[in-house]
Amino acid sequence: MAGELDIVYFAWVKERLGRPEDRIAVPDGVSTVGGLIDYLCQQDASYDQVFADRSRLRFALDQQLVHADAKLDNSRELAIFPPVTGG
Amino acid sequence: MAGELDIVYFAWVKERLGRPEDRIAVPDGVSTVGGLIDYLCQQDASYDQVFADRSRLRFALDQQLVHADAKLDNSRELAIFPPVTGG
Amino acid sequence: MITISVSQKDFDSGAEIRKIADLGGGAVASFTGQVRGDADLVALELEHYPAMTEQALRTIADDAAEKWALHGITIIHRVGRLQVNDQIVLVCTGSDHRQAAISACSFIMDKLKTVAPFWKKEIWKDGSETWVEERQSDLDAAAEWKGRA
Amino acid sequence: MITISVSQKDFDSGAEIRKIADLGGGAVASFTGQVRGDADLVALELEHYPAMTEQALRTIADDAAEKWALHGITIIHRVGRLQVNDQIVLVCTGSDHRQAAISACSFIMDKLKTVAPFWKKEIWKDGSETWVEERQSDLDAAAEWKGRA
Numbered sequence: 001m002a003g004e005l006d007i008v009y010f011a012w013v014k015e016r017l018g019r020p021e022d023r024i025a026v027p028d029g030v031s032t033v034g035g036l037i038d039y040l041c042q043q044d045a046s047y048d049q050v051f052a053d054r055s056r057l058r059f060a061l062d063q064q065l066v067h068a069d070a071k072l073d074n075s076r077e078l079a080i081f082p083p084v085t086g087g
Numbered sequence: 088m089a090g091e092l093d094i095v096y097f098a099w100v101k102e103r104l105g106r107p108e109d110r111i112a113v114p115d116g117v118s119t120v121g122g123l124i125d126y127l128c129q130q131d132a133s134y135d136q137v138f139a140d141r142s143r144l145r146f147a148l149d150q151q152l153v154h155a156d157a158k159l160d161n162s163r164e165l166a167i168f169p170p171v172t173g174g
Numbered sequence: 175m176i177t178i179s180v181s182q183k184d185f186d187s188g189a190e191i192r193k194i195a196d197l198g199g200g201a202v203a204s205f206t207g208q209v210r211g212d213a214d215l216v217a218l219e220l221e222h223y224p225a226m227t228e229q230a231l232r233t234i235a236d237d238a239a240e241k242w243a244l245h246g247i248t249i250i251h252r253v254g255r256l257q258v259n260d261q262i263v264l265v266c267t268g269s270d271h272r273q274a275a276i277s278a279c280s281f282i283m284d285k286l287k288t289v290a291p292f293w294k295k296e297i298w299k300d301g302s303e304t305w306v307e308e309r310q311s312d313l314d315a316a317a318e319w320k321g322r323a
Numbered sequence: 324m325i326t327i328s329v330s331q332k333d334f335d336s337g338a339e340i341r342k343i344a345d346l347g348g349g350a351v352a353s354f355t356g357q358v359r360g361d362a363d364l365v366a367l368e369l370e371h372y373p374a375m376t377e378q379a380l381r382t383i384a385d386d387a388a389e390k391w392a393l394h395g396i397t398i399i400h401r402v403g404r405l406q407v408n409d410q411i412v413l414v415c416t417g418s419d420h421r422q423a424a425i426s427a428c429s430f431i432m433d434k435l436k437t438v439a440p441f442w443k444k445e446i447w448k449d450g451s452e453t454w455v456e457e458r459q460s461d462l463d464a465a466a467e468w469k470g471r472a
Contacts, residue, residue, distance in 0.1 A: 010223055011293035012305045063226035065289060079223060079291075083308035086220070086251060086292025087207055087263050087283060087421075097372055098442035099454045150375035152438055166372060166440075170457035173369070173400060173441025174272075174356055174412050174432060188337015191355060198408070200359035203352070203428075205421060206340060210349035259347070272354060272432055273464060279352075280425045315422060 005036075005072065010081035013057070016050045026072060033059050033078065034068035051080075058083055092123075092159065097168035100144070103137045113159060120146050120165065121155035138167075145170055175246040176235045180227050182254040187264055190248050194268035197245040203275035205283050207263040209256050216297045220253040220262065223291035227251075234285040238267070241281065242274040249282060251292065281319050288316040324395040325384045329376050331403040336413055339397050343417035346394040352424035354432050356412040358405050365446045369402040369411065372440035376400075383434045387416070390430065391423040398431065400441065430468055437465040 007022045014020050030039050034054075041048040051057060059066050060079040072078070094109045101107050117126050124144075128135040138144060146153050147166040159165070175197060179185070187206050195202045209218050235247045245268040252262055265282045269275040294306040324346060328334070336355050344351050358367050384396045394417040401411055414431045418424040443455040 008223070010291070011221055011295070060223070060226060060291070063223070063229060065230075077225070079226070081223070081291065082293060082305065084288065084291055085294045085306040085308055086222070086290050087287040095372070095374075097440070098370055098444070147372070147375060147440070150372075150378060152379075164374070166375070168372070168440065169442060169454065171437065171440055172443045172455040172457055173371070173439050174436040186337060187340045187353075188335060191336045191353070195355060195357055195408070195410075198360040200357055202355040202357070204336075204340070204355075205425060206344060206351040206353075207421065208344055208349055208351070210419060211347040259344070261344075270359060272356065273429075273460075276354060276425065276429045276432070280422075283421055283425070311422075 003072075003074065005075065006077045008077060008079045010079065013050060013081050017046060031071055032068065033061065033066060033070050033072065036072060036078070037068070037080075056082060090159075090161065092162065093164045095164060095166045097166065100137060100168050104133060118158055119155065120148065120153060120157050120159065123159060123165070124155070124167075143169060176232065176239065177246070177248045177250075178228050178231045178235065179248075179250045180222065180224075180231070180253060182252060184252070184261060185250045185264055187261070187266075190250065190264055190266050194246040194248060194266045197268050199245040199268040199270045199275070201270065201272040201275040202266065202268045203272070203279040204264065204266040205279050206261060207283075208261045209258050211258050214299045215258055216299055218256045218260075218262075219295040219297060220251075220256060221293045221295065222251075222253045226291050230290045231286065234282055234290065237285070238278045238282050242267075242269060242278045243271070244269050244274065244278055247278070247282070249286070251286070251290070253292070284312070284315040284319060287312040325381065325388065326395070326397040326399075327377050327380045327384065328397075328399045329371065329373075329380070329402060331401060333401070333410060334399045334413055336410070336415075339399065339413055339415050343395045343397060343415050346417050348394040348417040348419045348424070350419065350421040350424040351415065351417045352421070352428040353413065353415040354428050355410060356432075357410045358407050360407050363448045364407055365448055367405045367409075367411075368444040368446065369400075369405060370442045370444065371400075371402045375440050379439045380435065383431055383439065386434070387427045387431050391416075391418060391427045392420070393418050393423065393427055396427070396431070398435070400435070400439070402441070433461070433464040433468060436461040 061075040148162040248266040250264040267275045267278040397415040399413040416424045416427040
């Protein structure tokens with residue numbers, strides 16, 4: 001059964017997508033953050049443009065930094081953003 | 088010709104000697120800080136007590152930290168004190 | 175005592191240092207970051223991830239408190255629109271020992287730069303906007319703490 | 324800009340940090356040392372070598388300014404009789420880069436502890452007085468900077 005996932009965007013990821021968040025149904029067969037990004041890029045060219053260079057993206061699952069190979073499991077919120085630049 | 092030298096004391100060196108400074112005539116044959124300490128200890132038992140453990144003494148010649156083997160040369164002021172403990 | 179604050183409000187470094195000092199350790203270290211002067215810079219916009227930010231900073235503070243014997247840690251980070259010379263961040267640490275206080279302060283800044291979800295956008299006089307890029311030197315600084323006390 | 328002060332007067336860390344911050348670098352580090360709380364301690368007496376102290380601190384600041392690109396350095400050290408929780412020393416450094424500011428602040432404190440002519444006497448409730456002894460950890464910390472940038 002496909003789960004619902006909120007995706008939130010920050011900084012230039014948000015600006016280029018033109019929206020702060022999406023809610024998507026995670027399809028069967030997609031189990032990792034990286035897999036979900038691949039899936040989104042296939043669905044919609046707007047994702048493909050913004051997510052083209054994966055090395056420039058960082059991810060958090062339920063507010064914890066993760067790598068692209070992290071399992072989505074039952075996470076409720078995925079955040080996609082550039083490397084952080086605070087301080 | 089023997090030169091005149093002011094010697095100033097700080098912290099427990101000053102307390103144990105019971106005075107903040109001395110003016111002495113440096114005798115011929117005494118050319119280093121260590122040599123002068125040896126000479127003073129021979130002259131007066133009060134020096135000998137306070138200066139007994141040389142490893143606990145530090146020196147400055149004309150306000151510059153020096154080791155015991157430093158030449159007195161034409162210095163005007165020798166300071167003798169314990170290791171510093173500021174900050 | 176760990177104090178974390180993320181808001182648009184300015185802060186008083188001296189007052190924060192006094193609060194940490196009043197905890198009784200002999201040593202207080204602080205780092206204050208501000209918007210660096212640049213004639214062509216109009217403003218800096220600090221965006222963050224509200225649901226994550228405070229917890230990320232708290233985790234960094236907890237890590238520091240595990241590595242060093244600290245009496246107090248304060249981390250303040252501003253968000254929103256800031257002008258040249260405005261204060262951005264304060265990290266303040268108190269300990270019985272100066273090296274612990276200074277090392278912890280340095281560690282917290284290095285971690286904050288690499289794992290806390292803040293993003294800076296520079297707004298220029300000519301109307302252009304640029305997102306600040308991550309710096310390799312920040313990544314290197316954070317990596318150096320791995321395994322060190 | 325190097326500011327050195329040795330006196331009996333208290334100081335305002337926040338005001339000193341602001342002065343360094345106003346020089347325009349993005350990064351300000353500070354260290355504040357104070358008399359550590361101890362139930363049996365009545366007071367601390369800070370003695371110094373007036374003819375030498377300021378020059379010794381200035382030499383330390385000059386060394387720091389050679390090692391790191393700094394906008395400003397402030398060193399304040401109090402002398403005379405101090406109570407528990409009274410401030411003793413402030414070192415504040417400003418730079419464009421946080422690691423330069425923090426390292427310089429740490430370096431100055433390490434050098435100050437080993438070459439600046441101050442001596443602390445502790446005065447206890449039972450009337451006894453003890454001169455504080457030098458600590459090997461301070462000597463080690465100062466020695467570690469040799470040859471490092």
